[in-house]
Amino acid sequence: MKSITINGSKRESVGKKPTQALRNAGHVPCVLYGGDNPVHFSAEELAFSKLVYTPNAHTVVIALGSETLNAVLQDIQFHPVTDRILHIDFYQLFDDKEIAMDIPVHILGKSLGVANGGSLRRNKRKLRVKALPTNLPDFIEADITPLKIGGKLTVAELANDAYKFLHPDNTVVCQVKRSRVSIDEEEEEEEGGEEGAEAAAPAEGAAPADA
Numbered sequence: 001m002k003s004i005t006i007n008g009s010k011r012e013s014v015g016k017k018p019t020q021a022l023r024n025a026g027h028v029p030c031v032l033y034g035g036d037n038p039v040h041f042s043a044e045e046l047a048f049s050k051l052v053y054t055p056n057a058h059t060v061v062i063a064l065g066s067e068t069l070n071a072v073l074q075d076i077q078f079h080p081v082t083d084r085i086l087h088i089d090f091y092q093l094f095d096d097k098e099i100a101m102d103i104p105v106h107i108l109g110k111s112l113g114v115a116n117g118g119s120l121r122r123n124k125r126k127l128r129v130k131a132l133p134t135n136l137p138d139f140i141e142a143d144i145t146p147l148k149i150g151g152k153l154t155v156a157e158l159a160n161d162a163y164k165f166l167h168p169d170n171t172v173v174c175q176v177k178r179s180r181v182s183i184d185e186e187e188e189e190e191e192g193g194e195e196g197a198e199a200a201a202p203a204e205g206a207a208p209a210d211a
Contacts, residue, residue: 001057001136001137002056002058002059002138003058003059004051004058004059004060006048006051006061008030008042008062009064009065010041010065011029011040022042023086026044026046027044027045028044028048028085029088030087030089031088031089031090032069032071032090032091033090033092034092034093039064039069041062045084048085048088052073052085056138057101059093059133059136060073060090070093070133071090071091072091072093072099073088074090075088094133095132096132097132097133099136100128100130102127103136105122105124105127105139106141106142107120107142108141108142108143108145109144109145110145111147111151112146114147116148117178117179118148118177118179119176119177120144120174120177124167127155127158129164130164131162131164135162135163137162142158142174144176148176149176149177151176153172153175154169154170155168155171156170
């Protein structure tokens with residue numbers, strides 16, 4: 001999985017006033033959990049743009065002077081009015097410990113059902129997986145080519161030896177539904193067929209046509 005480096009500085013004071021002073025200076029207070037002790041640090045708000053405002057999944061390299069720590073974003077708090085980042089929690093990664101993470105689903109192929117007028121519904125745009133850090137995928141591929149109208153793609157069909165899904169096997173990732181357009185077209189065809197049949201049938205009591 002791709003990593004984003006965040007250059008930060010350790011925080012000596014973690015009280016309310018020092019924290020507000022950091023925010024006023026355009027920095028985000030952060031905490032890294034998962035190690036022996038929590039690590040309090042801060043970094044410029046702009047440093048998080050590629051990590052936060054993206055649909056992609058990334059691990060993080062937190063650079064604090066000469067020390068670097070591998071992590072994943074755990075939680076983020078935004079200001080309710082301005083949407084500015086108020087606080088971020090990270091969780092430290094270790095090569096021998098599995099980690100849970102939400103991974104985006106990439107749709108591949110062209111569905112037979114969609115080609116026949118169906119509509120693709122994406123029930124899960126991200127799936128939560130658990131794996132060693134080195135086995136975390138950038139994305140999960142979901143091939144929808146075989147799906148016909150009414151067909152579904154479940155988590156069980158996306159199984160991978162490198163990681164495990166934290167969802168039931170029958171969780172629907174995407175499916176092809178019958179669209180309103182295709183239903184209307186079928187109804188029109190049926191009505192047209194019935195009208196044609198009525199036109200072909202002779203009226204009751206009508207005399208046969210002369211030979």
